[in-house]
Amino acid sequence: xxxxxxxxxxxxxxxxxxxxxxxxxxxxxxxxxxxxxxxxxxxxxxxxxxxxxxxxxxxxxxxxxxxxxxxxxxxxxxxxxxxxxxxxxxxxxxxxxxxxxxxxxxxxxxxxxxxxxxxxxxxxxxxxxxxxxxxxxxxxxxxxxxxxxxxxxxxxxxxxxxxxxxxxxxxxxxxxxxxxxxxxxxxxxxxxxxxxxxxxxxxxxxxxxxxxxxxxxxxxxxxxxxxxxxxxxxxxxxxxxxxxxxxxxxxxxxxxxxxxxxxxxxxxxxxxxxxxxxxxxxxxxxxxxxxxxxxxxxxxxxxxxxxxxxxxxxxxxxxxxxxxxxxxxxxxxxxxxxxxxxxxxxxxxxxxxxxxxxxxxxxxxxxxxxxxxxxxxxxxxxxxxxxxxxxxxxxxxxxxxxxxxxxxxxxxxxxxxxx
Amino acid sequence: xxxxxxxxxxxxxxxxxxxxxxxxxxxxxxxxxxxxxxxxxxxxxxxxxxxxxxxxxxxxxxxxxxxxxxxxxxxxxxxxxxxxxxxxxxxxxxxxxxxxxxxxxxxxxxxxxxxxxxxxxxxxxxxxxxxxxxxxxxxxxxxxxxxxxxxxxxxxxxxxxxxxxxxxxxxxxxxxxxxxxxxxxxxxxxxxxxxxxxxxxxxxxxxxxxxxxxxxxxxxxxxxxx
Numbered sequence: 001x002x003x004x005x006x007x008x009x010x011x012x013x014x015x016x017x018x019x020x021x022x023x024x025x026x027x028x029x030x031x032x033x034x035x036x037x038x039x040x041x042x043x044x045x046x047x048x049x050x051x052x053x054x055x056x057x058x059x060x061x062x063x064x065x066x067x068x069x070x071x072x073x074x075x076x077x078x079x080x081x082x083x084x085x086x087x088x089x090x091x092x093x094x095x096x097x098x099x100x101x102x103x104x105x106x107x108x109x110x111x112x113x114x115x116x117x118x119x120x121x122x123x124x125x126x127x128x129x130x131x132x133x134x135x136x137x138x139x140x141x142x143x144x145x146x147x148x149x150x151x152x153x154x155x156x157x158x159x160x161x162x163x164x165x166x167x168x169x170x171x172x173x174x175x176x177x178x179x180x181x182x183x184x185x186x187x188x189x190x191x192x193x194x195x196x197x198x199x200x201x202x203x204x205x206x207x208x209x210x211x212x213x214x215x216x217x218x219x220x221x222x223x224x225x226x227x228x229x230x231x232x233x234x235x236x237x238x239x240x241x242x243x244x245x246x247x248x249x250x251x252x253x254x255x256x257x258x259x260x261x262x263x264x265x266x267x268x269x270x271x272x273x274x275x276x277x278x279x280x281x282x283x284x285x286x287x288x289x290x291x292x293x294x295x296x297x298x299x300x301x302x303x304x305x306x307x308x309x310x311x312x313x314x315x316x317x318x319x320x321x322x323x324x325x326x327x328x329x330x331x332x333x334x335x336x337x338x339x340x341x342x343x344x345x346x347x348x349x350x351x352x353x354x355x356x357x358x359x360x361x362x363x364x365x366x367x368x369x370x371x372x373x374x375x376x377x378x379x380x381x382x383x384x385x386x387x388x389x390x391x392x393x394x395x396x397x398x399x400x401x402x403x404x405x406x407x408x409x410x411x412x413x414x415x416x417x418x419x
Numbered sequence: 420x421x422x423x424x425x426x427x428x429x430x431x432x433x434x435x436x437x438x439x440x441x442x443x444x445x446x447x448x449x450x451x452x453x454x455x456x457x458x459x460x461x462x463x464x465x466x467x468x469x470x471x472x473x474x475x476x477x478x479x480x481x482x483x484x485x486x487x488x489x490x491x492x493x494x495x496x497x498x499x500x501x502x503x504x505x506x507x508x509x510x511x512x513x514x515x516x517x518x519x520x521x522x523x524x525x526x527x528x529x530x531x532x533x534x535x536x537x538x539x540x541x542x543x544x545x546x547x548x549x550x551x552x553x554x555x556x557x558x559x560x561x562x563x564x565x566x567x568x569x570x571x572x573x574x575x576x577x578x579x580x581x582x583x584x585x586x587x588x589x590x591x592x593x594x595x596x597x598x599x600x601x602x603x604x605x606x607x608x609x610x611x612x613x614x615x616x617x618x619x620x621x622x623x624x625x626x627x628x629x630x631x632x633x634x635x636x637x638x639x640x641x642x643x644x645x
Contacts, residue, residue: 324473324512325506326500326577327497327529328493329494412474
């Protein structure tokens with residue numbers, strides 16, 4: 001190792017002298033490596049941006065939540081036949097909250113499609129849902145500045161207040177800042193207390209949140225008497241999702257008399273599964289993009305290997321001299337390996353710099369549209385840097401190793417006669 | 420120092436096998452100064468390659484400073500060359516991009532000598548060949564005679580058992596050649612063993628022994644009157 005350091009200065013001067021002989025060829029090769037680096041950094045960064053966009057999109061519905069809806073039993077149980085429809089009741093929420101400690105937060109969701117809502121002359125039919133205050137954080141319904149989500153007092157006093165999806169607010173009023181305005185839902189006047197922040201939703205049930213009106217569940221029940229929750233939405237504590245779900249089956253199974261093992265009795269959408277899947281898809285895409293980038297770099301690596309073979313041919317006599325002076329195999333190989341790595345490093349630094357510039361430019365371009373919301377913008381990250389360095393290092397080592405091995409296999413007696 | 424018994428070397432070139440050495444017995448003692456002469460193609464270069472451990476004999480025995488050379492691997496041979504042999508070539512073979520000082524340090528570098536000791540020994544050796552003031556010069560900034568002096572300093576720096584020289588004056592004008600011959604004389608006087616291929620009658624006269632090779636055999640081995 002000490003020896004390699006001692007030789008580094010010489011290696012640099014060898015490189016300089018090679019540069020003089022092969023200026024154009026080395027410039028082209030360094031450019032090829034730079035090009036390969038640009039493509040691998042851009043592709044990996046695009047993958048990273050997409051992964052982030054995916055993550056953001058899958059967070060749109062809520063992080064790690066599970067959505068339940070009523071199912072139908074598929075087994076006879078306790079003397080009851082199979083094929084029985086299960087219905088939720090509003091008391092289920094309190095029961096689950098009390099009996100299943102693995103549930104961190106839970107809300108019922110009452111809802112009606114096609115409910116008339118109007119503001120001024122604008123009349124629309126939308127999904128109106130009645131929920132508890134926990135529903136907001138659970139489902140990532142965040143208010144724009146100046147507004148708020150439903151709170152326990154709204155619930156307690158059955159206030160006629162509504163939280164509007166941002167698109168719904170736009171459709172009703174033609175503008176987003178409508179906190180304090182009045183709307184009429186099913187012929188009852190409501191005050192708008194908040195408008196949802198724009199968000200990307202890649203998964204949804206019963207339509208996007210941006211087009212729904214959300215009111216306190218207590219208010220909802222008083223307006224639409226006798227209604228029962230359409231869904232229950234909960235979030236488990238930490239990574240106790242499996243235990244929480246088992247608890248839900250146990251408690252509701254006892255209550256509605258179905259076998260806790262009878263899965264179809266409840267409909268379950270466990271978003272953790274989706275998140276795992278989108279994560280895996282994103283990783284898969286990134287690996288794929290990385291391989292394409294690595295192949296581009298590989299071509300540059302071939303260029304370097306090619307140059308190294310030519311350089312070794314030019315320096316055959318020098319190799320023979322070094323051998324005569326007692327250079328061992330690795331001492332013959334080291335300078336060529338280092339020279340190949342040096343060229344790779346130069347190309348890599350150049351390429352990364354250009355790629356970072358491109359990423360910065362794309363980052364500030366005023367790009368709009370759903371495609372960008374789904375694909376995101378290229379994002380450079382430590383992971384991308386690490387992957388790029390590893391691929392570059394591997395290619396440099398590869399491009400240097402084989403030529404260097406040929407150098408070490410030179411016959412000193414023959415090479416000393418070589419002109 | 421050198422002990423060869425019935426050494427043969429056959430080169431397989433395509434379908435024809437060329438027998439470069441056909442049974443050579445050769446002994447060189449400590450502090451001898453041997454000139455090897457012979458026409459081109461006689462096998463003297465092959466003999467030098469074998470002595471210098473750049474190549475191994477096809478058959479026969481070779482001991483260098485008491486160590487058997489046959490059957491050693493490349494790294495081991497490199498080590499022997501590094502410690503036991505100093506090479507001086509007709510065309511100097513200095514590294515063009517390195518200074519005189521760095522060229523002289525090279526064998527020490529390969530031998531794993533620490534930096535400071537390397538510097539000191541190389542400086543001392545350049546001083547000995549009269550080039551202390553040229554240490555930072557590149558070979559292209561030196562004359563032929565000076566380049567060969569650097570090469571000799573490089574050959575001596577690791578205190579080898581033998582200095583092997585191949586036509587060291589072949590590329591020099593007569594004045595520079597004389598200087599080199601004198602330098603070898605001094606080196607010999609300092610106790611060094613020298614084996615030299617040469618056509619130069621001036622060297623043949625200073626050498627303590629002249630060996631003539633023809634057709635792969637030693638045909639004459641004459642010691643100068645002491």
